[in-house]
Amino acid sequence: MIDYMPRVVDNELALRLEAFGATLIIGPKWCGKTTTGEQRAKSVLRMQDPDHREGYLATAETKPSLLLKGENPRLIDEWQMAPVLWDAVRVAVDRRQEEGLFILTGSTSVDNTGIMHSGTGRISRMKMYPMSLFESGQSNGSVSLKALFDDPKLDIDGAMSGLPIEELIFAACRGGWPASLRRKSDAAKLMIAKDYVNNICETDISTVDGVQRNPAWANMILRSYARNVSTLTKKTTIYKDVAANADSMTAATMDAYLNALEKLFVIEDIDAWCPAIRSATTIRSGKKRGFTDPSIPVAALGLTPEYFQTDLKTFGFVFECLCIRDLKVYSQAMGGKVSYYHDRYGLEADAVLHLDDGRYALIEFKLGSREIEEGAGHLLQIRELVRKYNKNEAQVPLREPDLMMVITGGEMAYTRPDGVKVVPIGVLRD
Numbered sequence: 001m002i003d004y005m006p007r008v009v010d011n012e013l014a015l016r017l018e019a020f021g022a023t024l025i026i027g028p029k030w031c032g033k034t035t036t037g038e039q040r041a042k043s044v045l046r047m048q049d050p051d052h053r054e055g056y057l058a059t060a061e062t063k064p065s066l067l068l069k070g071e072n073p074r075l076i077d078e079w080q081m082a083p084v085l086w087d088a089v090r091v092a093v094d095r096r097q098e099e100g101l102f103i104l105t106g107s108t109s110v111d112n113t114g115i116m117h118s119g120t121g122r123i124s125r126m127k128m129y130p131m132s133l134f135e136s137g138q139s140n141g142s143v144s145l146k147a148l149f150d151d152p153k154l155d156i157d158g159a160m161s162g163l164p165i166e167e168l169i170f171a172a173c174r175g176g177w178p179a180s181l182r183r184k185s186d187a188a189k190l191m192i193a194k195d196y197v198n199n200i201c202e203t204d205i206s207t208v209d210g211v212q213r214n215p216a217w218a219n220m221i222l223r224s225y226a227r228n229v230s231t232l233t234k235k236t237t238i239y240k241d242v243a244a245n246a247d248s249m250t251a252a253t254m255d256a257y258l259n260a261l262e263k264l265f266v267i268e269d270i271d272a273w274c275p276a277i278r279s280a281t282t283i284r285s286g287k288k289r290g291f292t293d294p295s296i297p298v299a300a301l302g303l304t305p306e307y308f309q310t311d312l313k314t315f316g317f318v319f320e321c322l323c324i325r326d327l328k329v330y331s332q333a334m335g336g337k338v339s340y341y342h343d344r345y346g347l348e349a350d351a352v353l354h355l356d357d358g359r360y361a362l363i364e365f366k367l368g369s370r371e372i373e374e375g376a377g378h379l380l381q382i383r384e385l386v387r388k389y390n391k392n393e394a395q396v397p398l399r400e401p402d403l404m405m406v407i408t409g410g411e412m413a414y415t416r417p418d419g420v421k422v423v424p425i426g427v428l429r430d
Contacts, residue, residue: 005178007036007135008329008430009128014040017073017100020124021093024079027128028265028292029107029204030196032178034077036128037103043070047081057082064088072101079104086123093122108208108263130176130293132329133322134429137181138163138171141429143413145330148403148421149359159413161426165367168409168426169315170305172322175295190304193295197222205260213257217246219300221257225267226297228289230317230350232342268292270324273339273352275398277385284342294322312367320350320365323407323425327353327363330430347381361403372406376420379404 009025016023017040025033038044045067047056059066060082068074068088079085089102104123133139142159163171173190174180180192201218224241235258239251261267269287274280291297298318308315324338331338335356342348351363362382364375383401390397405421413423 004035004039005131005135005137005181007032007128008132009036009126009332010039012126012333013037013103016124016126017103019099020122021096021099022089022102022104022123024104024106024123024125025128026106026125026265028130029199030177030179030192031128031130031292033105033107033128034075035178037075037077037105041073041075041103043072044075044077045070047076047078053081060084065092068092068102072098073103074101075103075105077105078107080106080108090122107204107265127332129325129329130295131178131181132176132326132429133163133171133425134326135329136171136176138167139326139426139428141427143423143427144429145327146334146430148405148423149334149355149361152403152419155415156413156421156423157415159424159427161411161413161424163409163424163426165312165409166305166309168319169308172294172315172318173298173303173305173308175293175298176325177293177295193293193299197296197299200261200264200266204264205257208260208263211256211260213260217242217249217253218257218261220245221254222261222266222296222300225258225261225289226291226300229291229297230288230320232284232286232288234286265292266296270351271339273341273349273354275341275386275389276393277382277389277398278343282344284344288340290324291321293325294318297321316365316367319367319409319425323365324351326425326428327351330428331355333430341382347385348378349382350375358399359402360399361405362401363404364406365408366406367409369408369410372408372422375406376404376416376418376422379406379420380418 013023025037027033056067064084065088076085093101134141140162143156147154175193177192180189183189201215205218206213220242224238228238239254242254243249268290270290271287272285274283274285327338328336331353337354339352340350341352349362350365353361353363362379364378366372366375386398386400404419405423408422408424410424413427415421
C-alpha cells in the first residue's frame with residue numbers, strides 16, 4: 001500500500017467533520033480528493049467502480065438511502081454520477097442530527113448537477129488543489145505563511161531553499177498531481193499533466209454538463225489561455241486568437257467552453273482588488289488569467305523543462321501560477337482569497353492575499369534577484385497610497401497591509417530594511 005502524503009487540508013477536513021453533518025471535497029480531477037477523504041472515512045462507496053456502477057445507479061433511482069448505509073464517516077466518491085445522492089445525504093443529516101456522517105467528493109461544480117437544495121448548514125464545501133511544493137517535498141517549509149502574518153517582526157533571515165532553478169522548473173512542469181510523485185522516471189512524471197489535458201479536451205469537457213463539444217476547439221482554447229497565463233488579456237483577444245483557426249466558433253460558444261473548464265476546476269481566474277485609494281477609472285478591474293496548477297498551461301502548450309531553462313522570461317508567468325496555487329493552499333485554513341492590484345500608472349501587486357479576519361498581504365513574484373528591488377518598490381508605493389488616502393478619509397480608513405512580501409525563485413530568505421520580506425518559494429509553507 002502506498003504511504004499517504006499529508007495534505008494541508010487534512011486538519012480542515014477534520015474540523016469540518018466535527019462541525020457539519022457532511023463535507024463535500026471539490027477540486028480538479030487527480031488532485032487527491034478521494035485519497036484525502038479515505039484517511040477519515042470508515043466506509044467507502046465508489047460510484048465509478050465498473051463492477052458495481054450499474055447496480056449503484058439503479059439503487060439510486062429507486063431508494064438512494066440504501067447507498068448511504070455504512071459506518072460513518074461514509075465516503076461517497078464521485079457522488080455527481082447520481083445527483084439524487086446529494087438530497088439523500090441532506091435529508092439523512094437532517095434526520096440524524098449528527099456531525100461527521102458523510103464525505104462526498106466531486107470533480108465538477110455542484111451548481112451544475114440539478115440538485116434540489118444547496119445543502120447550506122448541512123453539507124460544508126471544502127476546496128482542494130493539486131499539491132503545493134511543501135506537500136510534495138520540494139519546499140523545506142522553514143518559513144510559515146501563518147507565522148509571517150502573526151508576527152511582522154519574524155526573523156526569517158538566512159532561511160535557505162534547497163530548490164535550484166532547474167528543479168523549480170521541473171516541479172512546475174510536473175505539477176502537483178499526487179500520481180506524478182509515484183512515477184520513477186522524469187518522462188513518466190511529466191506525462192501525467194499531458195494526459196490530464198488530453199482527458200479534459202477529449203472527454204471531460206463534454207461530460208461535465210452533457211453537452212457534446214469539439215476536442216480540437218477545447219484544445220485551441222486551452223492553448224490560447226495558456227499563452228496568456230498570469231496576464232490581464234481580455235476574453236475578446238483570446239476569442240480572436242482561437243477564431244483565427246476555428247472560423248465557425250462564436251464568442252458565445254467560446255464562453256460556454258470556458259464555463260465548462262471553470263466547472264472542471266481547470267481554469268481559475270484572479271479577480272482585481274479595487275480599493276478606494278485611486279479612482280475606479282484608474283484601476284484595472286479585468287480578470288488575470290489563471291489555472292489551478294502550473295503544469296496545465298505547460299502541457300497545453302507542449303513545452304518542456306528544457307525549453308524554460310533557455311527562456312526564463314516565459315517561465316516567469318508559469319512561476320506566478322505556481323506561487324498563486326501554493327498561496328491558496330497555504331492560506332486556506334485562514335480563509336485566504338487571492339486577488340491582484342494593477343492601475344493605469346503601471347503600479348501593481350501580483351497578488352493581494354486577504355484573510356477572513358481582515359488582514360492582508362501585498363505580494364510580488366520575482367523569479368530572479370535582480371527584480372526584487374522593483375517588486376519591493378511597488379509594494380511600498382501601494383502602502384503609501386493607502387496612507388495618503390487615510391489622511392483624507394479619517395472616518396473610514398483603509399487597513400494598511402499586514403505583510404509585504406516578494407516571493408522568489410532564489411535561495412535565501414531575508415527581511416529588507418524597509419520591512420519587505422523576501423521569501424524563496426522553496427522555503428514557504430502554510
